[in-house]
Amino acid sequence: xxxxxxxxxxxxxxxxxxxxxxxxxxxxxxxxxxxxxxxxxxxxxx
Amino acid sequence: xxxxxxxxxxxxxxxxxxxxxxxxxxxxxxxxxxxxxxxxxxxxxxxxxxxxxxxxxxxxxxxxxxxxxxxxxxxxxxxxxxxxxxxxxxxxxxxxxxxxxxxxxxxxxxxxxxxxxxxxxxxxxxxxxxxxxxxxxxxxxxxxxxxxxxxxxxxxxxxxxxxxxxxxxxxxxxxxxxxxxxxxxxxxxxxxxxxxxxxxxxxxxxxxxxxxxxxxxxxxxxxxxxxxxxxxxxxxxxxxxxxxxxxxxxxxxxxxxxxxxxxxxxxxxxxxxxxxxxxxxxxxxxxxxxxxxxxxxxxxxxxxxxxxxxxxxxxxxxxxxxxxxxxxxxxxxxxxxxxxxxxxxxxxxxxxxxxxxxxxxxxxx
Numbered sequence: 001x002x003x004x005x006x007x008x009x010x011x012x013x014x015x016x017x018x019x020x021x022x023x024x025x026x027x028x029x030x031x032x033x034x035x036x037x038x039x040x041x042x043x044x045x046x
Numbered sequence: 047x048x049x050x051x052x053x054x055x056x057x058x059x060x061x062x063x064x065x066x067x068x069x070x071x072x073x074x075x076x077x078x079x080x081x082x083x084x085x086x087x088x089x090x091x092x093x094x095x096x097x098x099x100x101x102x103x104x105x106x107x108x109x110x111x112x113x114x115x116x117x118x119x120x121x122x123x124x125x126x127x128x129x130x131x132x133x134x135x136x137x138x139x140x141x142x143x144x145x146x147x148x149x150x151x152x153x154x155x156x157x158x159x160x161x162x163x164x165x166x167x168x169x170x171x172x173x174x175x176x177x178x179x180x181x182x183x184x185x186x187x188x189x190x191x192x193x194x195x196x197x198x199x200x201x202x203x204x205x206x207x208x209x210x211x212x213x214x215x216x217x218x219x220x221x222x223x224x225x226x227x228x229x230x231x232x233x234x235x236x237x238x239x240x241x242x243x244x245x246x247x248x249x250x251x252x253x254x255x256x257x258x259x260x261x262x263x264x265x266x267x268x269x270x271x272x273x274x275x276x277x278x279x280x281x282x283x284x285x286x287x288x289x290x291x292x293x294x295x296x297x298x299x300x301x302x303x304x305x306x307x308x309x310x311x312x313x314x315x316x317x318x319x320x321x322x323x324x325x326x327x328x329x330x331x332x333x334x335x336x337x338x339x340x341x342x343x344x345x346x347x348x349x350x351x352x353x354x355x356x357x358x359x360x361x362x363x364x365x366x367x368x369x370x371x372x373x374x375x376x377x378x379x380x381x382x383x384x385x386x387x388x389x390x391x392x393x394x395x396x397x398x399x400x401x402x403x404x405x406x407x408x409x410x411x
Contacts, residue, residue, distance in 0.1 A: 005164040009172070013157035017150075023259045023401055024150040025395070030251050031143035031244075033330050038241040 056098035060311035067309075068092030070204075080210035083295075084183065084302045088203065091306020112304045120191050122301045123184030124269045130184070130272025130293025130396075132286050134364065136248055138390040141238040145356070145387060147340075149394030152360025153402040154336025155404035159329035160406070166321060171195045173406045176320050178205045179213070180331025181363040182289055182401035185304075188266060189403050193410055199308025200319040204326035212366045213296035215327070217374055219334045220358050228342070229378040231353040235386045245278040256401055262411055263404015270400060333357045337391075353384055359391040362399035 071089030
């Protein structure tokens with residue numbers, strides 16, 4: 001059992017979680033944008 | 047007669063143990079209905095490859111040929127992803143995209159287990175073990191295979207077994223981290239219409255984003271999203287049906303029985319296998335905890351609170367996790383319908399876990 005490996009890999013944990021949150025954040029923004037751009041306008045010409 | 051005696055005398059106790067393990071997998075598949083599509087072929091395959099002088103494995107063995115043709119090059123899990131992508135309706139997620147954040151939070155167990163497993167295993171093995179927490183069999187196979195893990199058999203068995211154990215593993219963890227009052231929080235569902243164009247553009251955009259941010263995940267994400275594009279485009283209905291049913295079933299049959307090539311007694315019956323099973327469980331528990339605790343954290347800033355249980359659906363075991371948490375909500379309050387929220391979080395977990403797999407590959411490949 002090597003505890004120093006645990007500490008060493010904490011960097012990857014930080015980087016990994018941060019990247020996932022950033023990527024998912026980008027995807028959320030893009031989906032909001034897509035919804036906004038492609039939503040059909042209600043109550044058009046009668 | 048002499049040949050029969052020779053074969054009988056070649057049976058080792060380790061092989062008998064593997065027959066028992068194979069029998070247990072078949073029992074769980076048939077009697078307990080736990081991931082039968084995979085546990086049954088794996089169980090039968092475990093018996094098949096642990097017969098003395100088994101002709102199914104070896105240089106000319108059919109299973110070895112299948113392994114080299116479909117798993118060693120990650121082809122089967124990727125093709126399976128086309129079927130999975132065709133099965134998933136991202137509609138509830140697209141209607142409420144902010145829920146996607148829980149898919150990210152619920153990947154915590156993967157990265158925590160990576161740190162923990164690195165104390166016992168080399169980095170490539172630790173990373174492959176950690177990805178069991180993705181609750182996503184194909185991703186586990188691809189990552190373990192690409193990182194050339196020495197424990198691919200145990201990792202695959204753990205990945206698929208824990209997917210089947212979601213109803214047993216998640217509820218106690220969720221109950222431990224939430225109060226009864228929190229579990230009773232109702233969440234309204236206001237159905238929003240999502241345009242067809244959004245549904246078509248979504249898989250393309252996700253592939254682009256994932257490909258740019260985590261290039262190693264592009265095959266995983268790409269095949270998943272390709273399947274979804276076939277589903278949503280509206281002009282390939284028969285292909286979509288084929289991908290969802292025939293293709294997925296065919297690949298699953300081959301995948302399950304081929305995985306068994308990694309369950310030969312000499313590779314599987316090691317102390318490390320038990321440790322891998324324990325670490326896989328740890329990854330699952332911390333994924334669940336990560337999702338729930340993140341939801342509780344978000345609630346600190348919200349006027350209208352969310353039910354923190356939905357955070358736990360951010361693992362990729364789709365749709366089982368979503369359903370399990372919906373049922374937990376109903377148990378606390380029969381009028382509390384969380385299904386649409388949990389399913390939305392659950393499909394985001396599918397995307398996030400694939401991205402997590404890609405990140406792991408980016409780090410260590």
